[in-house]
Amino acid sequence: MAIQELNIHELQARLAGGDLSSLEATQAVLARIDLVEARVGAYTTLDREGALAQAAVADRRRAAGESGDLLGVPLALKDIVCTKGLRTTCGSRMLETFVPPYDAAAVEKLKAAGAVILGKLGMDEFAMGSSTETCAYGVPKNPWDLSRICGGSSGGSAAAVAADECFGALGSDTGGSIRQPASHCGIVGLKPTYGRVSRYGLIAYASSLDQLGPMTKDVLDCAILLKAISGYDRRDSTSVDRPVPDYPATLAAGVKGLRVGIPREYFEEGLDPEVEAAVRNGIAALREAGAEVVEVSLPHTGYGVAAYYIIAPAEASSNLARYDGVRFGHRTKEADTLLEMFQKSRAEGFGAEVQRRIMIGTYVLSAGYYDAYYRKALQVRTLIVEDFRAAFEKCDVLASPVAPTPAWRIGEKIDDPLSMYLSDVLTISSNLAGVPCLSLPCGFSATGLPIGIQLQAAHFEEERLLQTAFALEQALGLAARKPPLA
């Protein structure tokens, strides 16, 4: 197997065994990037020199007796996490020249563990989108079919992992942005419980929904990365002070006696028959492995899209006020007055989708409309939280599709925001409720497009989520499949 095709845990075994150095692993993955990146287009910024230098440091640390799950492992990051000294664009022209003066908390942890940061990955502008087509630096392609979207908004992360252009990546998930691209690109992606991973240094989209999480080639890698980035951080007031379990150590617990709930509302009209068949096949595999399957109901699922597309833009309209050409972001060259400077800077710096969200958000928060929209949406959110609480009395894990269809063609929905928003119907409830969830490959369409199964669990039950995913991964045996990129 080529070096860049290894999983994180396989690479680590070889690094620890001494038959491979971090420098060699980094060179191998950079050569892979040279080979396929012109077609895939996953990266917004590649830090070739920096990565080689970090690899050399990791090799010296190992020679001095250090070890660790991530020591010397080349990873890449969604371009939404701040990296000290390395440009962070958030997929926007607004931040084209922004070089953060500090690292995000998760990045600090990865660096301290000795990971090598290869660069930053393409994403929908400010994480607003489901296809990565709103990225200002080019659209990453799906490695399984280059004419199709890789999903979004963490599309570059999913594409890079699937194409072996890094050994693992971080994404962020506000309404599905880790799970949906993971599903479309045939990799594993996990959104942790809200509060599990610090949001310090994660550029804010909708602060009450945003979480960072791992995107990896298999479930064990996912457990390793989650363990590395989790934990309390006083710099994020929503971070929760709870011990971090040793996720990799408990992975093989199995699913005997586990109650798997099938939410009726996630299998309704609009669900592609091939997606349904692959997910049902995954559920059958869980049953064969000893799980008990029960039907459950999350009755307010159908209101999730409407509530989310009020709450998320409302928070975004406030979060994005800082990009005014003074405190942050692009400043226009042609303005006679201060007001004109604000207006033109924002008009030039933000793309159409971001402007649409700011306008929707400003509208739903405005006097006279607040009660009709924003307050109503918060009430719906409470009902959705209550749905999950009731469902988790009847089951331990929920199993469902991630996205209603496999990856669509580039260009197919970009001029139809409503149909793009509706494609998020199966992922946004978990963010509204704050529960942990993941996407795991469970099959392929007849034309060879990956299909993911979504697992959700109660707050802070990531261990159980990963154990279930691990058992299913073993049963399905799909983790080794690679996209047909020469």
Ligand code: GLN
């Ligand atoms: N597609 C959703 C949106 O556009 C979710 C994005 C995300 O999770 N960052 O808002």
